[in-house]
Amino acid sequence: MYSTCTIYPLYTKEKxxxxxxxxxxxxxxxxxxMENVQHVIEVQGSKAPGxxxxxxxxxxxxxxxxxxxNQELRKAVGMAEVAATSSASVMLIGETGVGxxxxxxxxxxxxxxxxxxxxxxxxxxxxxxxxxxxxxGTSRGAFTGALxxxxxxxxxxxxxxxLDEVDSMPIFLQSKLLRALQEKKIRRVGxxxxxxxxxxxxxxxxxxxxxxxxxxVLRPDLYYRLGAIKIFLPPLxxxxxxxxxxxxxxxxxxxxxxxxxxxxxxxxALALLSSHSWPGNVRELEHVLEAAISVGQGVAVLDVEQLTxxxxxxxxxxxxAVTPDVGPVEIRAAAAxxxxxxxxxxxxxxxxxxxxxxxxxxxxxxxxxxxxxxSRKDMEMVAILDALGKAAGNKSLASRLLGISPQLLSxxxxxxxxxxxxxxxxxx
Numbered sequence: 001m002y003s004t005c006t007i008y009p010l011y012t013k014e015k016x017x018x019x020x021x022x023x024x025x026x027x028x029x030x031x032x033x034m035e036n037v038q039h040v041i042e043v044q045g046s047k048a049p050g051x052x053x054x055x056x057x058x059x060x061x062x063x064x065x066x067x068x069x070n071q072e073l074r075k076a077v078g079m080a081e082v083a084a085t086s087s088a089s090v091m092l093i094g095e096t097g098v099g100x101x102x103x104x105x106x107x108x109x110x111x112x113x114x115x116x117x118x119x120x121x122x123x124x125x126x127x128x129x130x131x132x133x134x135x136x137g138t139s140r141g142a143f144t145g146a147l148x149x150x151x152x153x154x155x156x157x158x159x160x161x162x163l164d165e166v167d168s169m170p171i172f173l174q175s176k177l178l179r180a181l182q183e184k185k186i187r188r189v190g191x192x193x194x195x196x197x198x199x200x201x202x203x204x205x206x207x208x209x210x211x212x213x214x215x216x217v218l219r220p221d222l223y224y225r226l227g228a229i230k231i232f233l234p235p236l237x238x239x240x241x242x243x244x245x246x247x248x249x250x251x252x253x254x255x256x257x258x259x260x261x262x263x264x265x266x267x268x269a270l271a272l273l274s275s276h277s278w279p280g281n282v283r284e285l286e287h288v289l290e291a292a293i294s295v296g297q298g299v300a301v302l303d304v305e306q307l308t309x310x311x312x313x314x315x316x317x318x319x320x321a322v323t324p325d326v327g328p329v330e331i332r333a334a335a336a337x338x339x340x341x342x343x344x345x346x347x348x349x350x351x352x353x354x355x356x357x358x359x360x361x362x363x364x365x366x367x368x369x370x371x372x373x374x375s376r377k378d379m380e381m382v383a384i385l386d387a388l389g390k391a392a393g394n395k396s397l398a399s400r401l402l403g404i405s406p407q408l409l410s411x412x413x414x415x416x417x418x419x420x421x422x423x424x425x426x427x428x
Contacts, residue, residue, distance in 0.1 A: 060118070061105040067249045070239035070407065076103070079231045084110035089181070089226050092204040094233030097283030100164065100204040103233065108160040113200060116159035119152050124168035132173055133189050136180075142190020153186045153197050166203040166226065167218045178222045201226060236278040236285060241411050243274050246282060250289045256298065263293060266303040272315060273307070288314060381416050384409070393423035 010018040066077055083090045084107045092100040101120065108118045126134060137151030152161065163169075169177065180186045181201060185194040203226050205212060212218040236242075247265055255262040265273070278284055291310035292302050299306070308317045383402060391397035398420075399409040413420060 061102045063106045068242035070242045072234035076231050076233050083107050083229045088228035089201045090229045091227040092231050095235050097281035098233040104162040104202045117156045118160050119156040120162040122164045124165040128170050136186050137188035139188045139191035156199050157197050160200045163203040167205045167212050174219045174222050181225050236281040240274050250286045254290045254293050263302050268304045388423040393420045
């Protein structure tokens with residue numbers, strides 16, 4: 001029965017309670033009519049022309065959506081492709097913004113459950129008192145205002161359930177989740193009956209599992225159940241060699257005018273992007289490029305100016321100072337020589353001509369951009385050879401001496417055809 005009840009107390013002049021007056025209004029018939037109307041709307045909506053097509057045509061991520069050729073990334077993709085052929089639980093481990101949601105969807109839509117529901121929830125975004133009811137459902141009368149409502153486990157039955165930031169789930173709820181995974185049964189809040197479920201669980205954490213277990217925020221038994229397959233996703237700072245590919249992808253994605261080619265990045269802009277540590281990872285890079293496009297207002301080439309204007313908190317203008325004695329071409333070469341910038345990758349990108357540089361070249365003879373690029377490569381090769389010599393062929397030590405990541409050093413060694421074994425001292 002649906003009703004509202006309003007109570008008014010009656011007092012004497014001496015403020016003694018005489019009694020109460022209660023007004024009760026029933027809404028049972030109205031609620032039943034509303035449920036019938038909602039049912040008719042849903043049935044008619046599902047029969048409407050084009051409605052089913054619109055639902056099934058929703059965009060989702062696949063393995064083709066993962067951009068990058070970095071060795072660590074491709075290793076993670078390979079593990080994810082294997083996980084897609086399995087029914088085991090998967091734990092995605094990586095910092096915020098590395099693309100855990102992309103991997104989760106790719107695994108689901110590459111699996112045998114691709115035609116079944118896919119549901120994702122961020123456990124840290126839901127208040128603790130509501131999370132249990134949202135996951136497992138509620139039964140009428142379980143608490144004030146509670147209705148018979150299925151939880152996400154029931155609505156996802158037969159499909160894949162992605163629990164993002166599962167380590168933020170309360171410990172008491174982790175035990176209930178563990179039982180649901182073991183017994184493949186769930187019980188709604190306030191209900192005495194159990195319901196069978198068939199749901200594959202994918203989850204994600206932002207820290208190394210060992211740290212989560214040591215601090216007690218994740219139950220060990222739940223970890224062993226959820227982490228049947230563990231996939232470590234590399235942060236963007238460890239895959240700087242993918243900056244060019246990722247930038248091209250996001251520039252095309254956020255192209256304001258699809259009829260025109262997407263904007264490009266100048267060499268100096270690429271070098272600046274490559275020198276950043278990217279604490280927000282791929283998500284931060286996408287937002288930076290989207291902001292730069294907005295500030296550029298349709299320019300064909302995005303330069304350092306657009307990056308500093310759109311994101312001064314990330315790229316302070318003072319950090320990209322232009323002195324009178326240094327021309328635009330020299331600025332690009334100096335920026336590309338940054339110890340963290342993949343200069344060899346940038347060198348393969350078509351150089352963007354600068355109007356002032358061309359004008360200066362017409363007025364007085366100056367070294368060509370090709371000569372500058374060749375000189376830059378020579379300087380890099382000398383620095384790498386020197387570091388490998390000091391490190392006795394140890395790539396890890398050499399990368400620390402150069403101030404770059406081991407992955408970037410390995411890329412440059414392969415690019416320049418250097419054999420690190422030649423620097424290892426020979427034993428007598």
